[in-house]
Amino acid sequence: MTDTCPDPYRAGPESEPMELRTRNSRGIEIIELHGKVVGEGTARDRFQEHVQLQMCEGSRKFVVSLGDTPWLNSLGIGMLVAALASVRNRGGEMVLASATSRTEDVMEVTQLHRVFAIFDTVSEAVEFLANPPANLQPGRHHRAPRKSVADRKSPEK
Numbered sequence: 001m002t003d004t005c006p007d008p009y010r011a012g013p014e015s016e017p018m019e020l021r022t023r024n025s026r027g028i029e030i031i032e033l034h035g036k037v038v039g040e041g042t043a044r045d046r047f048q049e050h051v052q053l054q055m056c057e058g059s060r061k062f063v064v065s066l067g068d069t070p071w072l073n074s075l076g077i078g079m080l081v082a083a084l085a086s087v088r089n090r091g092g093e094m095v096l097a098s099a100t101s102r103t104e105d106v107m108e109v110t111q112l113h114r115v116f117a118i119f120d121t122v123s124e125a126v127e128f129l130a131n132p133p134a135n136l137q138p139g140r141h142h143r144a145p146r147k148s149v150a151d152r153k154s155p156e157k
Contacts, residue, residue: 018043018069018076020050026130029054030122032065039075051083051094060092063125067098072106084116093117093132097125 019034020043031050039047051062064080066072072080080096087094095117099107107113119125 020046022050025126028061028063028126028129029059030063030065030126032068034068037066037069037072037076037079039073039077039079044075044079047079048083051086055087055090055092060087060090061129062087062092062094063122063129064094064096065098065122066096066100066103069100069103071102077106077110077112080116081112093129095119095125095129097122
């Protein structure tokens, strides 16, 4: 199997439910997702192509910001997991940042909070990737504990 680099100039249709904005900080690629992360069609393709293109250009550290995503479906989760696998297969790391409580709930219910490192802010994620602690394995970092979905739904005493 050979690695292929996507055409960075190919654009998707204007009506996509998910918008992708990118920037780089301290050599770390920051991908900001805006809108519904549904992981289908050209939105998924653009996301995967961007990650592949950046890896072809040498990037190995990625932060995916989910702060402006009201929700994600199972295809969106699959899109993120596929990208994580691609990045890790090439010796890199991808973390999530600024997830909404709804997105965090999805990550907890699917147990993906055990796979992805999730940070409160993009700057915390960048700092982690720029200076990873020696005693933590990639993808095994967790934020400070928070109430589980079940605990948040139970009435206070």
